[in-house]
Amino acid sequence: MPLQLLGEQNPTLFLAITVMYALFFLVFALGGTRIQVRVWLLQIGDFVRQIEEWSEEGRRVAIMAVREFGVGDRDVARFVEGLLDFVFIEPVERDPLGVLKRLDHLLDVRMRRFRGLIEEVASRADKESVANLEMVLEAASALRQLFFILRHYYLMSKESGNIALVSQIQVMLPFITKIASAYREALNAFYYGKPIGDGAGALVASLLARELGEGDFRDFNGELVRADARYKGREIVILRAKGPGGRVGKPGDGVLQVLKEKKGKVKRVIMIDAGLKFEGEETGKVVEGVGAAIGGPGVDKYKIEVGVVERDVAVDAVVIKMSLEEALTPMKREIVKGVKEAKEKIKGIIERFTDEEDAVIVVGVGNCIGIGN
Template identity: 40%
Template sequence: MISDIPALVSQGAFSEDNILGWIFQLAWILIFVVFMFYGQRIQTMLMLKEIESSLYRLKMMRDKGREIVISTIKETGKPDEDPTPRVDRFLEHVDIGPVSLDPVGIIQRLEHLMDVRNTRFKDEVRLMAPHADETQINNLTNVLEAALALNQIYKSIRHYYLLGKKTLSLYIIMQLQMILPLVMKESEAFANALRAFTLGQPIGDGAGALVAAKLMYGREKRRIAKDIVVSKVPIDGRTAYVLKAEGPGGKVGKPGEAIKEILEENEGKVSMIILIDAAMKLEGEKLGEVAEGIGVAIGGPGVEKYKVEDITVKYKVPINAVLIKEDIGDAVSTMRKEVFEAVNVAIERIKRLIHERTKEGDTVIIAGIGNTIGIGQ
């Protein structure tokens, strides 16, 4: 056997090229073994690193939102004491939903909790900013809600990040990594919303309110429900009750209650209801694209939507919807040009619907749904 070594050497088995080849083969075998036994752990650590980077960005957005809230309150409300401790307490606010084991009456219970929440928020803002007027109070409430949302998102992501890091559970970490792009997109939208709310600028979600504002401009208005105003507007020989949240403060009001009141005032003699609202666009759809449909176009937890559905079933009134397509980022940030231009398209669609589906002398209801910040009437 030993006598064969000179022959192997003479044949080049241990030449320089072959030695390099053996080294590369051994390296690949070593890498394969490492990945076979530690691949999942390495993958987990890489995903944790990616999540950690996003978590840092979320923390920056959360902290910036908090700073904006405090500086805006100091500038607008001119408080006698530092509002920081009260703001920090507010950012830890928790909403507890009604019990759903027995669904009977859940809408009324949910509405009650929402009313309590809204009252509590505005009372807190009045204490933080004692010199702010009503419009500023509504806008500051929106600013605080955006900051609250950022804080809750950050804490939720941090919770699952730390839980995944603690347990090294690939399934927890993988699920968190999968939803992170959507979470970051939503968080960036709320971060951008802070500027619009602080300055009192119209936002994309106010597209429906802007449609109503244009239709009722120059007409006499009256309050029909909480934070909702209505005007009688003649359109093509029909009488249109046009309603929206009372601006220019950041309000959404109770459009369902308003529609119910108008229907009962007219004893159900309404030919059609048209609701205009912003709708989430799909990827590939154009911003500001206008679509038509049927049903109650009111977002949120569903209380106002339920009221409209309930009363329209009673009086058998058809419901039509005109939707302006937007992304989540467009909906809560300063209204973009495409959305503003889509408002005129939506008005033309409304007039066409009224002309084609009602007769002269009929009564219709047009409800502009959405946050009316920066939009008067």
């Protein structure tokens, strides 16, 4: 029935409905934003509590892992708390001259200090176990820092009621969820020493060395291992981090040492690493390119780039695509398939772009946890 006719038949009811509509629109116009902010804050609050549970789970796993190798009555929980809150302050960038050299030095100091503390409390752990413990603590620390940051912005937005700040956090929740979930899954892989997706490059190096008749690597330049082989008249030097502990090594130093050792014979450096895929891309997809395929803070990438530029050596990249979660969690079958394809691509690059008696450096980049030598 039209409202005009309703007003003629029952003026009181018509007036009541009109007032209700007016109040509804008034409340929506003046308080709709506040209502939306409250709804978002409730959702963010639930998520913060979820991340807090995961952070606490990471702390418990770290304590349990360290206790397995501890001796005596050391307060392991307090020790782990200290390592989880361990901070790294990057060098000043206002004076860019030598910033990467300073960063390299600080990273070395941090690694020695961090591992020294682990060895102190987990005195029964061998070198491989210490490397794995370091990975467990790194994953637990990442979850803890993620929780601290998210809680910080949640409380700030809750106090201010600023819809712009709240909406930004709300929009980022799906991405933060993926990151947090990846680190949570990584805890299990690091604790049990399982190979992870990020180790794809190292696995390629191992398979290539085995196929070329050099299945065993030898220690080389700190935390790297090396295998020397020949392929169709070419001299192949294969580098990767030492396993099966959780290490990435310093490929930059290794490549520079081989370049100096070979004195101009090296004509190509081929680097294999895991790379982040786009949503919708196939896991394990292998792509070729040019450049130093290595992540991290940039120190090793810089060393390799400087070394090859000074000697006019070409750098090829072979990248195995995967998501962040797949890089940090146990290696999937699709990634193993990509590893085998990457090995064949490396052989193709060597055949097409080098001549007999040339030397080629093949670098398998990535975390070698669970991948033996």
